Amino acid sequence: MIALAGLLERLRYCPTAAHRQRVLAECGDATVRGVLAGTIKARKVGLPMLRALAAARVDPVLFAASQDFLGDFVETLALIWPARAGNAAAPALAEVLAEMAAAPAAEVPHLVAGWLDASDAATRLALLRLITGKLRPMTATAVSAGGSAGKITAMLMYAQSVRVGLERDYSFGVLDAAGSLVPVARVMVAERDALEAWVRAHTVAKFGPVREVAPGLLVRLAFAGVMVSPRHKAGLALREASCEAVLEAGEVGKLADLSALLD
């Protein structure tokens, strides 16, 4: 499981298929590769069983606050699982596959809890993804990123303080069919000086932690894909968007419109 966990961590953020191939090539374990390729599958467990495990081990208020922060139940369970001193080593992938297949249903929760106890956070996450059947979609996302990925020129619309930490999120928009700006991505940005300077000088309204800014600042956004999102006025949102660059006056591109994203 440890090898799988390390590989997953690394694959998740690889920028291109070629780089992923290099990382994968380093792994000589046929079972790990089979699991990643989807040719080997683990017996699946349901979320209610995992919720019961969580409830037995973790204060519900703390669990809810943590899930609220991370936005993902399985990741929350992996990170929050309290360490328990013991001698057991983290299970091998083959052991997990075999024991899960053989165990009577009533035994599965004990089995999973024992493995979680013996593992570190990254290994717990890999284990939970494996037995909830989320491993293949997770790596598939990583592997398929590129098909609909792209870059567009978008305009800064809002800056909002995030509840935890300092960072601010920035919302960027493109033009809809009527020529109005509509938000399509909310992005955390590491290099914030130019954005903050704009926000300071051009805030036109405040709604609690959200500042609306005057239009004018263009950026180049990179994204992994476009997803349908009824919550967005545009009806879609960029997946895994990141701010590549704030465009300077000399290199201002053409502000994208929605049709560019629907291709």
Added chain:
Amino acid sequence: MTHPDTWLRPLKAGLFCEPGGFYIDPMRVVERAVITHAHADHARPGHQAVLASAPTIALMQARMGKAGVSHQALGWGERIRLGEVTVWLQPAGHVLGSAQVVMDYRGQRVVVSGDYKRQADRSCEPFEPVACDVFVTEATFGLPIFRMPDPAAEIGKLLASVRLFPERAHVVGCYSLGKTQRVITLLRDAGWQAPIHLHGALVGMCAVYERFGIALGALLPVSGDMAGAIVLAPPTGTDAKWSRRLADPVACLASGWMLSAKRARQSGAELPLAISDHADWDDLLGTIAETGAPEVWVTHGSEAALIHELGRRGIKGRALRLIGYGETA
């Protein structure tokens, strides 16, 4: 006995010690400021009189030209009388010079810890707990999902990547003060003896560290395509213009937030490294227990969760809701 909530109060400018006539890490310009550490969100320019540890004064001078209109450096544990309050500084283990501010007044002791961590870090003075009546803590990582891994293992991931991709440049995003020097010392301890290349923005802080006796080894500017080399740069992501000449750079980011997959993805880093200069959940609770304080005030971060847990442990918690901290995690 005078309860601290009558003499230490969160005002708009920051935490104000009334009988001492000073603020701690004020957000606005004030007459008298005691500064816990030199990060920009705690050490702001323009105060009249600044009291801090010697390294903090030096780092503020390197960052802003001067630490205040006037400044005074206080040695570790050295007592000073400010108004009616006895004040001293104790190391906080966050970055070089970072201090806890200890205040004794009418039989009550308050410790304002500033930002702090408990992991071993040879680039700064280690945290030393002080028994107190009220402990004022941050809660940057105040959720039980935040348990920092061994930083040596995180650095091991970086070195493994350098071995796997020797034709690429590895660019580690890290804040100029604290994280940079921590990453350098971790690399040295892991056996990386080759020069480490620094973006210009990181050079000044490293020079102060060396002046205070923290050996960082060979540090060079960025030159050429840096294939096979390790480059440290401000956390600008993958895209800053200057990195375009580097050989297919592997963007790494050293931050405690990298524990969250979502944050890691949003950062754009190819290699997230969960290396933090803040106490994680276990260390927050362990430290609070060590101080023996029956009451804990929380300055910023995930205060609700921490206060909830403190309540379960019979410790009174209070959120100060100080705005403006937490820019460097």
